Amino acid sequence: MNQKIENKVLTPTLIIIMALATGLVVASNYYAQPLLETIAKAFGLSVSQAGFIVTAAQLGYAAGLMFIVPLGDMFERRRLIVLMTLLSAAGMLITATSSTVLGVIIGTALTGLFSVVAQLLVPFAATLAEPAKRGKVVGIVMSGLLLGILLARTAAGLLAAVGGWRTVYWVATVLLILVAIILWFALPRYKQSSGLNYPQLLISIISLFSRNTILRTRAFLGALSFANFSVLWTSMAFLLASPPYNYSEAVIGLFGLVGAAGALAASGAGQLVDKGKASQTTSIGLVLLFLSWIPIAFGEVSIWALLLGIIVLDLAVQGVHVTNQSVMYRMMPEARSRLTAGYMTSYFIGGAAGSLISAMAYQYAQWRGVCITGAVLSLMGIVIWWMTKGKIAQETVQQEEVQA
Incomplete structure (x- = not known):
């Protein structure tokens, strides 16, 4: 209570x-x-x-x-x-x-x-x-x-x-x-x-995700989107420090400002969720995430293409993330901290895996390998969303009927 x-x-x-x-x-x-x-x-x-x-x-x-x-x-x-x-x-x-x-x-x-x-x-x-x-x-x-x-x-x-x-x-x-x-x-x-003691609280996180397709899917999409984020930002410093750019660390650090522009632009995703358009927001975000790797791939020869790709990627990652959390917080208000713990753990794992894969991709195939890795991860998110979208819609209707 x-x-x-x-x-x-x-x-x-x-x-x-x-x-x-x-x-x-x-x-x-x-x-x-x-x-x-x-x-x-x-x-x-x-x-x-x-x-x-x-x-x-x-x-x-x-x-x-x-x-x-x-x-x-x-x-x-x-x-x-x-x-x-x-x-x-x-x-x-x-x-x-x-x-x-x-x-x-x-x-x-x-x-x-x-x-x-x-x-x-x-x-x-x-x-x-x-x-x-x-x-x-x-x-x-x-x-x-x-x-x-x-x-x-x-x-x-x-x-x-x-x-x-x-x-x-x-x-x-x-x-x-x-x-x-x-x-x-x-x-x-x-x-x-919650009426639960601490061990029960931790165990309930696993229970929440094991019985709910929406939460599992949102957590996986979150992990893949943050993996994309890490793939880009982990190896981008290597690209910018090398010819033809040869930028200093201070200049490379300023690229965070470009990503910030994309992050701010994505704040409107939550408003679309409020209007019942979570599914459309997710679809658009995942497609933009995939498409962002096209200009990023041209980042080897064009700084303007790289900047465009950074903005679109950060916009898409933040848009998917905001949508995921907005959907979860609407479903189970009594368990918001536990949902956050489970979702963000998945999100964090995705980011850590993205950093590791990015470093390996750059080592073996340079910037092209990084871009291919990001595109493949983005495509995985689109496929998973397409496969689970129908079932998620059914569960959402059922939960809304129960709450009503």
Whole structure:
């Protein structure tokens, strides 16, 4: 049974606060990526050894998705969100003050573990939103999340150039503390009791996905779309650092701004879901994802083609992602945190697999191999959606009848 929410009005200001908070929190997982070479020199490491810092962030985030996000269906949301934001800031502080690489890894892992607070803010926004505007709200908050991922590298590069790599973590620590304070005063108190203890809560995630075709399909489409995102962004730096471009790291980091344009454009996908057009939005997003690899493939010889492809790909990835989450949050309001945990774990696995496959493709077949890999993954998503679309439509009607 749900407790009464202090303030049922989700104001435009609160939506923006939640979107900005989501972006700043999730960005903490990506600051290290453009700083690896600098950190490696500071501690006398090889670049491959410094790579364990990014691995620590990924492992921490994965653990948080599975074991912390479901707690949103047990505990009071505002207190849990603020506490996790402060713990994420503590991880940043440990990294900023560490004199050994072990300290950096521990701080990064803790930050990754608790930065999943972003995945509590998204379903919380869906809970506070009016049903007719839920998709729009999810789209705005998710835009904040993707912007955080895309712009973190650019911000880290600029701050490191001004004051060194530790400056990035000091600034991030202060920002997260400020975010926690703002959220404490801005968010309403809200608690939802699932009637399950913690082990039952975790087991129920598997149960939810095992008996629901919609959730399984949406999770798989999410994994494939984020795999496409990782395939592009993992190897693009290799392309841009090589002839004919020979761009510096600072210039390469600015390409995140291009991706941000696509992310913002996709926020309207949630509004289409509100109008009952989730199926059309999904189909369009998957087709655009496939088509985006055509201009990206010409990126070897044309920077304008690459820029166009980046915008279309990020637009499609974000559009599919927003649609997936909007559909899920409409179906099972009593289990939104658990649905987020299961869906985002699949999403994360897809992204990690995309990074791995992308690096291998570039090693063996250069940029052409990367583009073929992305196109094949996109085509898989289209085929899966085409095969399950009819069954999903039937289940959606059945669930709407039950809710009515």
